[in-house]
Amino acid sequence: MKKNFAVVLTVAAVVAAGAGGARYLKNDTAQAVAPTTAPGPTVVELAASEISEVRKTxxxxxxxxxxxxxxxxxxxxxxxxxxxxxxxxxxxxxxxxxxxxLVRLDTEDLETRLNERVANLESAKAQLVLAEKNRSMKLSLQQKGYAAQASVNEVESSYRAAQASVRAQQAQVDLARKALEEAVVKAPxxxxxxxxxxxxxxxxxxxxxxxxxxxxxxxxxxxxxxxxxxxxxxxxxxxxxxxxxxxxxxxxxxxxxxxxxxxxxxxxxxxxxxxxxxxxxxxxxxxxxxxxxxxxxxEVVAVPPEAVRGDADRKYVLKLDGGKIARQSVEVSEDATATLVAVKSGLSEGDTVVSAPSIILEPGTPVRIGGK
Missing domain, CATH: 2.40.30.170 (Efflux pump adaptor protein, beta barrel domain)
Structure with missing residues (x-):
């Protein structure tokens, strides 16, 4: 009869444990029973390389x-x-x-050429002086009636030829002098x-x-x-x-x-x-x-193109809001480069979005950043 009483006591203890918490019995047949709790949501850890801070740029x-x-x-x-x-x-x-x-050329031949042309010029000038005297004399004789027109024309022609010769020789002297100057080459x-x-x-x-x-x-x-x-x-x-x-x-x-x-x-x-x-x-x-x-x-709000999800009609980003994931609708601009896309509305400077396209998270998922 005592044995049956002990068994009933053990079952009652187990029932009491299930109803109100753990119970510990001194009887050798009694067992400790712990309460059970429902598991909380899993926290997802994101690396710093998988998120991006929204900024103006x-x-x-x-x-x-x-x-x-x-x-x-x-x-x-x-x-x-x-x-x-x-x-x-x-x-x-x-x-x-x-x-x-920069460069100097040998001037011996150039100086000789210049001297020769100067001499020719002096000779031409002497011929001009003589032609001018003959012309003056013929004109004087013509005025007195002692010189024919033909002889006057002849001395006039000689005079003009002597003038042209002086001009030609002067040009040759100028060229020779210029050549002598150009024998010294300077930086322009x-x-x-x-x-x-x-x-x-x-x-x-x-x-x-x-x-x-x-x-x-x-x-x-x-x-x-x-x-x-x-x-x-x-x-x-x-x-x-x-x-x-x-x-x-x-x-x-x-x-x-x-x-x-x-x-x-x-x-x-x-x-x-x-x-x-x-x-x-x-x-x-x-x-x-x-x-x-x-x-x-x-100065536009921009995010990496990998952060923008959805289709042509509806685009969104996964935004971090209070330590949890939120699905944020956005309107993007046609202004986009290989590394950034402009956002017209839906985001502000300082927001944080998931930029790794392979990561798919449901709204409300708690997250934390690796290293924080």
């Missing part, structure tokens, strides 16, 4: 450019006379100033010597190449633009570019000219980008690549 629409830098101002110095090179005072890469003496502008074509002792003909000078202060890029994009490009637009070998620096320029025809053998039109190179870090012949900014939209 400027959107730039670009046309790619690629081309070679070349100096705007460059000149090839040539010999104005046929002579032997006496001195070359500069080397390749050397900076020069306007008016600096500030710049650098990019090529030296002669050495002392060389004989150069008229128009023989001596030196090439370039000015690095102003450069330009000739960039071919496809014909299907050339309508977007206009004179005055800004450009930015980079140059291999000069890392960590971006250079700027602007569209200076647009060629009216396509480049031979291609379907592209050359566009010329003017570049100011005050510090002269850029050099002619360097390759440049970058973009021409054809349009710019200022």
């Amino acid at each position: 400027d959107l730039r629409f670009n046309v790619p450019l690629a081309g070679t830098l070349r100096p705007v101002d460059q000149t090839t110095l040539k010999s104005e006379v046929a002579a032997k090179v006496s001195e070359v005072l500069v080397q390749e890469g050397q900076p020069v100033k306007k008016g600096d003496v 502008m500030d710049g650098f010597v990019s090529e030296r074509a002669v050495n002392p002792g060389d004989k150069v003909p008229v128009d023989g190449k001596l030196l090439t000078l370039i000015d690095l202060a102003k450069l330009e890029i000739e960039a071919p633009v496809p014909t299907n994009e050339i309508a977007l490009v206009a004179v005055g637009q800004k450009a930015s570019f980079r140059v291999p070998g000069i890392e960590g620096r971006e250079f700027s320029g602007r569209v200076e000219r647009i060629n009216p025809t396509t480049k031979a053998g291609s379907r592209s039109i050359p566009v010329y980008i003017r570049v100011e190179n005050g510090d002269q870090v850029l050099r002619g012949g360097m390759f440049a690549s970058g973009d021409i900014v054809v349009r710019e939209v200022k």
Whole structure:
């Protein structure tokens, strides 16, 4: 009878535990029973790379450019006379100033030629003096009736021929003097010597190449633009570019000219980008690549295109609101680049959205950011 009483007591204890919580019995047959609770919603952890903060920014629409830098101002110095090179005072890469003496040509033959022409001029002047005296005498005799008209005409003709001879010889002297002056070749502008074509002792003909000078202060890029994009490009637009070998620096320029025809053998039109190179870090012949900014939209709310979901009729983003996911309808603009799309309405600066397109979360899902 005692045994049956113990069994009834154990069952009652279990029932009591299920109704009101845990009960602990000293009887050896009693068991501890714990209460049960329903599990809460699972918190999803997002990495910092999977979210984006909504911000205002400027959107730039670009046309790619690629081309070679070349100096705007460059000149090839040539010999104005046929002579032997006496001195070359500069080397390749050397900076020069306007008016600096660069090359001297041998002047011995030039001086001899000048002296000869000066002598010819003096002779012509003497002949003119004689012709003028004969003319005056004939005219005087004609007035007295002692000279025929034919003889007067003859001395008049001789006089005019002597005048022409003086003028011709004077021109020859001027040319000889100019040639002597041009035997000293001076820099016509500030710049650098990019090529030296002669050495002392060389004989150069008229128009023989001596030196090439370039000015690095102003450069330009000739960039071919496809014909299907050339309508977007206009004179005055800004450009930015980079140059291999000069890392960590971006250079700027602007569209200076647009060629009216396509480049031979291609379907592209050359566009010329003017570049100011005050510090002269850029050099002619360097390759440049970058973009021409054809349009710019200022201060717009923008998100990565991966953050925008939905279809053409209804677009939305997954927005973080109070630690939970909310589905926020948005209206997007046609202004979009490869990395950002403008949002007309639905978001404000400072909002946070899910930018990883592979993440699909239901509204109300609690989330936390990794590392926070």
